[in-house]
Amino acid sequence: MGPEQVLAAIGATGVRARPGTGDDAVVGTVPAVVARPRDTPEVSALLGAAARHGLRVAAAGNGTKRDWGAAPTGCDLLVETGELAGIEHARGDLVVRTGAGAPMDGLRALLGRAGQRLTADPMVPGATVGGTVAAGVSGPLRMLHGPLRDLVIGMTVVRADGVAASSGGVVVKNVAGFDLGKLHTGGWGTLGVITSVTFRLHPVPAAFRLVGARFPDPVAAAGPVGAVLASQAVPAAVELDWPPGGGPVRLFVLVEGAAEGVDARAGGIAALLGARDVRDALPDGWGTLPGEPECTVLKIAAPIRGLPVALTALRAEAGTGCSFRGSAGAGVGYAALPVGTGADRVARVLARTRDALPDGSVTVLRQSPDLRGLPLDRWGEVPGAELMRAVKDRFDPAHRLAPGRFLDH
Amino acid sequence: MPDAMTGPAALAPRLRAVCGADGVVTDPARRRTYESDGITYHSAVPGIVVLPETTGQVAAVVRLCAEHGVPFVPRGSGTGLSGGALPRPDGVLVVTSRMRRVIEVDIPNERAVVQPGVFNLDVTRAAAPHGYHYAPDPSSRQVCSVGGNIAENSGGAHCLKYGFTVNHVTGLEIVTPRGDVVRLGGKAPDAPGYDLIGVFVGSEGTLGIATEITVRLTRAPQRTSTLLAAFPTMDAGGRAVSAIIAAGVLPAAVEMMDALAVEAAEAAVRCGYPEGAGAVLIVELDGAAEDVAAQFEAVTALCRAAGAFAVRAADDPAERARIWKGRRSAFAAVGRISPAYIVQDGVVPRTALGGVLARISELSARSGIRVANVFHAGDGNLHPLVLFDDAEPGAAERAAEVSGAILDLCVEHGGSITGEHGVGVDKACHMPRMFSDDDLATMDLFRRAFDPDGIANPEKVLPTPRLCGERPGVVRGEHPLVASGQAELF
Ligand SMILES: Cc1cc2nc3c(=O)[nH]c(=O)nc-3n(C[C@H](O)[C@H](O)[C@H](O)COP(=O)(O)OP(=O)(O)OC[C@H]3O[C@@H](n4cnc5c(N)ncnc54)[C@H](O)[C@@H]3O)c2cc1C
Numbered sequence: 001m002g003p004e005q006v007l008a009a010i011g012a013t014g015v016r017a018r019p020g021t022g023d024d025a026v027v028g029t030v031p032a033v034v035a036r037p038r039d040t041p042e043v044s045a046l047l048g049a050a051a052r053h054g055l056r057v058a059a060a061g062n063g064t065k066r067d068w069g070a071a072p073t074g075c076d077l078l079v080e081t082g083e084l085a086g087i088e089h090a091r092g093d094l095v096v097r098t099g100a101g102a103p104m105d106g107l108r109a110l111l112g113r114a115g116q117r118l119t120a121d122p123m124v125p126g127a128t129v130g131g132t133v134a135a136g137v138s139g140p141l142r143m144l145h146g147p148l149r150d151l152v153i154g155m156t157v158v159r160a161d162g163v164a165a166s167s168g169g170v171v172v173k174n175v176a177g178f179d180l181g182k183l184h185t186g187g188w189g190t191l192g193v194i195t196s197v198t199f200r201l202h203p204v205p206a207a208f209r210l211v212g213a214r215f216p217d218p219v220a221a222a223g224p225v226g227a228v229l230a231s232q233a234v235p236a237a238v239e240l241d242w243p244p245g246g247g248p249v250r251l252f253v254l255v256e257g258a259a260e261g262v263d264a265r266a267g268g269i270a271a272l273l274g275a276r277d278v279r280d281a282l283p284d285g286w287g288t289l290p291g292e293p294e295c296t297v298l299k300i301a302a303p304i305r306g307l308p309v310a311l312t313a314l315r316a317e318a319g320t321g322c323s324f325r326g327s328a329g330a331g332v333g334y335a336a337l338p339v340g341t342g343a344d345r346v347a348r349v350l351a352r353t354r355d356a357l358p359d360g361s362v363t364v365l366r367q368s369p370d371l372r373g374l375p376l377d378r379w380g381e382v383p384g385a386e387l388m389r390a391v392k393d394r395f396d397p398a399h400r401l402a403p404g405r406f407l408d409h
Numbered sequence: 410m411p412d413a414m415t416g417p418a419a420l421a422p423r424l425r426a427v428c429g430a431d432g433v434v435t436d437p438a439r440r441r442t443y444e445s446d447g448i449t450y451h452s453a454v455p456g457i458v459v460l461p462e463t464t465g466q467v468a469a470v471v472r473l474c475a476e477h478g479v480p481f482v483p484r485g486s487g488t489g490l491s492g493g494a495l496p497r498p499d500g501v502l503v504v505t506s507r508m509r510r511v512i513e514v515d516i517p518n519e520r521a522v523v524q525p526g527v528f529n530l531d532v533t534r535a536a537a538p539h540g541y542h543y544a545p546d547p548s549s550r551q552v553c554s555v556g557g558n559i560a561e562n563s564g565g566a567h568c569l570k571y572g573f574t575v576n577h578v579t580g581l582e583i584v585t586p587r588g589d590v591v592r593l594g595g596k597a598p599d600a601p602g603y604d605l606i607g608v609f610v611g612s613e614g615t616l617g618i619a620t621e622i623t624v625r626l627t628r629a630p631q632r633t634s635t636l637l638a639a640f641p642t643m644d645a646g647g648r649a650v651s652a653i654i655a656a657g658v659l660p661a662a663v664e665m666m667d668a669l670a671v672e673a674a675e676a677a678v679r680c681g682y683p684e685g686a687g688a689v690l691i692v693e694l695d696g697a698a699e700d701v702a703a704q705f706e707a708v709t710a711l712c713r714a715a716g717a718f719a720v721r722a723a724d725d726p727a728e729r730a731r732i733w734k735g736r737r738s739a740f741a742a743v744g745r746i747s748p749a750y751i752v753q754d755g756v757v758p759r760t761a762l763g764g765v766l767a768r769i770s771e772l773s774a775r776s777g778i779r780v781a782n783v784f785h786a787g788d789g790n791l792h793p794l795v796l797f798d799d800a801e802p803g804a805a806e807r808a809a810e811v812s813g814a815i816l817d818l819c820v821e822h823g824g825s826i827t828g829e830h831g832v833g834v835d836k837a838c839h840m841p842r843m844f845s846d847d848d849l850a851t852m853d854l855f856r857r858a859f860d861p862d863g864i865a866n867p868e869k870v871l872p873t874p875r876l877c878g879e880r881p882g883v884v885r886g887e888h889p890l891v892a893s894g895q896a897e898l899f
Contacts, residue, residue, distance in 0.1 A: 090758060090760070092651060092654070092655065092758075092759065093758040093760050094654065094759075095758070115657060136604075138599075146572065146576050147598065147599060149604055149607055150572065150575075150576050159851065163847050163850075163851070164847065165845075165848045165851035166848050167844075167851070167852065169824070169825050169843070170758060170823050170824075171756045171757070171788070171789055171823070171824050171825050171828075172788055173573070173756050173785070173789065173790045173825070173828040173829065174756055174827070174828060175561065175573075175611055175827050175830075175832070176826050176832055177840060177843075177844060177848075177849075177870065177871075178608055178611070178612060178852040178855055178856070178870075179562075179575070179607060179608055179611055180608065180851065180852065180855060182575075182604045182608050183603055183604060183605075183607070183608055183855070185607075186599075186604060187603055191603070203654075203656075203657030203658075203659065205657070206657065229519065230540070231628075232629070232630065232631035232697060232698075233697055234630075234697050255697075257696070257697065257700040257703075258699065258700045258703035258704060259703075260699060260702070260703045261699030261700040261703055262699075264699045265697050265699060265700070299599075301597045301598055301599040301600075301601075302597050303515075303518040304517065304518045304519060305517045305518050306596075306597065330598055331518075332597075332598055359595045359596050360596075361597065361600065379602065380601070383591070383592045383593055383594070383600065383601075384593045384600075384605055385602065386589075387585065387591060387858070387859065388602050388603045388605065390858040390859070391603060391605075391855060393858070394855065394857060394858040395858075406602065407602070
């Protein structure tokens with residue numbers, strides 16, 4: 001649909017809107033119109049109008065992940081959540097409720113001033129809450145505090161038909177009703193537009209230490225990782241960082257806690273690893289994706305002991321140009337394939353790594369722009385795909401929400 | 410009465426072909442033993458009971474139900490406290506008590522794979538020799554099933570720090586309400602696609618039956634220290650809790666009891682708590698030894714500053730058990746000082762605790778109904794015990810009113826109608842107090858994606874007109890599991 005028609009279709013909502021441009025493109029798909037609602041009722045009005053006129057809709061926060069995931073097959077209306085930026089911090093309850101458009105960096109700063117934090121690592125600087133939750137990526141701290149979805153305790157989402165619905169609440173302990181926030185965390189906006197999220201928070205620990213060690217490759221690091229996990233030092237993160245080139249893999253173990261305890265705990269871990277490198281600073285790139293901004297990124301999720309096996313297969317096919325950063329303690333991380341890696345090669349890397357990882361998954365998180373439009377088996381086998389399709393059919397029967405991003409074959 | 414030709418009884422021969430003669434219960438007296446779960450107020454004799462041993466059998470049973478439009482209700486150990494496993498006279502009760510195999514304990518990957526009927530504590534028992542445990546620890550853990558824990562998203566005293574069941578499940582094999590066997594996730598975290606595991610956990614048997622479960626195992630802490638502090642008033646105890654949290658300490662557990670609960674526990678088990686306490690607080694800290702030591706000092710100082718007149722510490726298991734004894738016995742003990750009581754389960758934001766407790770005592774004073782407070786203070790999960798004499802005319806009604814009003818208070822303060830006991834039939838009609846019609850319709854949308862014909866545990870969780878107006882569950886005397894020493898009501 002052309003911009004005039006779309007603007008006419010949503011005109012009655014009174015929501016601020018303008019024609020889309022190349023800068024608004026979602027994985028290369030330019031939206032006909034971009035709208036900036038100010039609150040949940042405005043998002044409802046927009047999606048209601050879109051439903052009546054059969055518009056295809058996608059949502060965006062600050063656009064930091066515009067190149068992530070599959071290209072929508074079409075987008076008549078892009079809903080930008082940037083104005084939904086309210087933050088209500090219930091300090092004494094260690095809970096924060098935020099609009100989907102609130103910037104993660106700002107949220108982090110605000111919570112930090114109160115001695116609290118959301119234990120979700122930055123991952124992508126400049127991101128909004130809604131985009132972060134919809135993409136569902138988690139960093140090093142997930143090992144101790146769980147992935148992002150474990151931190152979400154309540155959510156409001158506008159459905160494809162414009163109906164706004166909430167689940168969960170503002171208390172951490174709550175088993176009333178289905179926890180639909182889980183569904184939208186990592187749902188890529190294909191089941192609804194997230195308008196507000198409530199998170200549980202943690203106190204900022206008094207002190208931390210980082211122990212670093214080097215090993216020839218991930219397989220050589222597996223034993224030491226096992227030893228750290230079997231210790232009782234309660235690491236907050238156990239990270240592998242394998243930069244491109246033929247060099248060693250770096251292992252980082254983070255301990256956090258009472259100031260009186262961190263040195264002894266870090267010392268114990270250093271002894272286990274035969275390491276001498278103990279610092280009170282995080283290395284560059286900590287908690288962010290590896291690789292250059294435009295490279296292809298794969299997500300690897302494995303049983304703890306399966307991760308080194310998968311990484312060996314990955315390097316064997318992708319070569320030393322590829323890098324990896326992720327949680328050896330949780331079994332989840334991100335591999336970066338350098339810009340210029342062709343579609344055939346990516347396909348071979350996916351196939352070989354998946355073969356090496358029967359009880360895990362390898363998915364394409366982001367593809368480099370030169371791979372746009374080329375066929376990629378980005379999900380591999382998805383257990384439960386049929387049930388997921390049934391869910392999609394119920395929530396978005398006409399498949400108008402981010403069509404083509406997940407399971408619309 | 411369901412028709413013998415079309416109702417579940419008509420399925421008996423085919424169910425026997427699937428589960429064997431001894432896997433199908435038709436005898437009325439034996440069926441009656443399944444008529445209720447942990448709250449006996451709701452009861453119904455199931456049309457037929459099956460005891461499958463394998464996933465294949467569960468799937469075949471559910472397929473038969475689906476073909477014939479017969480509802481089914483999953484049941485684990487039947488300890489649920491919201492009538493989630495309440496059977497249907499026109500349906501099949503699928504009991505997992507013959508699926509009790511711990512399939513694998515995989516320490517290097519920190520996982521255990523179990524059948525749904527396995528008792529919660531047996532997972533920890535299997536992992537303990539390796540220095541690991543299964544973190545979710547409902548106080549019914551000796552007898553409740555992991556399948557039931559999945560369905561209820563159960564927590565325990567230690568969920569303040571370690572989270573609920575949902576935070577510890579990475580893989581599920583389920584039989585859908587259509588009878589399909591579907592695997593979701595496994596030993597790896599972050600199964601690709603929509604997080605169906607995350608919603609299945611806590612769905613109370615309405616999305617199908619979990620037939621195999623992969624859970625995370627947690628390394629046992631190096632040190633555990635428990636502290637008991639006595640305060641002159643609940644208010645002072647509450648201030649200590651706030652101060653501990655504000656200081657950035659995350660204890661493994663923070664439990665609180667009021668004077669009435671302490672008095673009852675003292676009479677029942679002589680736990681030897683300090684005399685004259687208006688509130689008793691139990692704080693458990695665990696983790697790396699150095700961390701625990703530092704936090705212990707801080708917590709002791711904060712309790713004293715908030716007005717604690719006695720503080721006791723325990724580092725060894727025997728001492729710890731003594732401190733916990735009073736807390737663990739509290740519910741049963743209250744059963745001894747009152748002919749009947751209602752156990753309520755509601756949540757308030759921690760900062761609202763003081764205000765809500767004051768309102769509860771007002772309610773109690775106004776109605777003449779005594780309320781004992783025993784609760785998970787760290788996460789604002791109240792378990793008020795509403796005491797009454799069921800021989801006194803009108804007392805039950807007044808108690809039910811007080812109990813309902815407490816839930817209203819929770820919702821008014823931004824909390825929840827249930828923190829761990831679930832909705833089931835018992836609170837389905839309270840759901841509209843917390844959620845709008847649109848919220849509930851959206852939950853139903855999800856449910857229908859799994860169960861288009863509505864045969865999986867119908868009339869649970871989401872409200873239906875038929876359900877509303879019934880009274881909440883009343884406990885008379887001691888719960889049989891508690892009486893037999895198999896479980897503690899917590
Ligand atoms: C004395 C006592 C103390 C308790 N303490 C706690 C506590 O500290 N914390 C807490 O959270 N709860 C507690 N409970 C409540 C109860 O023990 C838990 O809810 C427990 O998880 C129920 O397990 P169960 O096997 O008995 O399930 P059941 O009561 O048999 O069933 C509960 C629900 O699960 C469904 N279900 C059962 N098995 C499956 C399956 N395999 N797949 C799908 N659905 C299934 C049923 O349909 C039902 O809806 C307590 C109960 C008692 C009696």
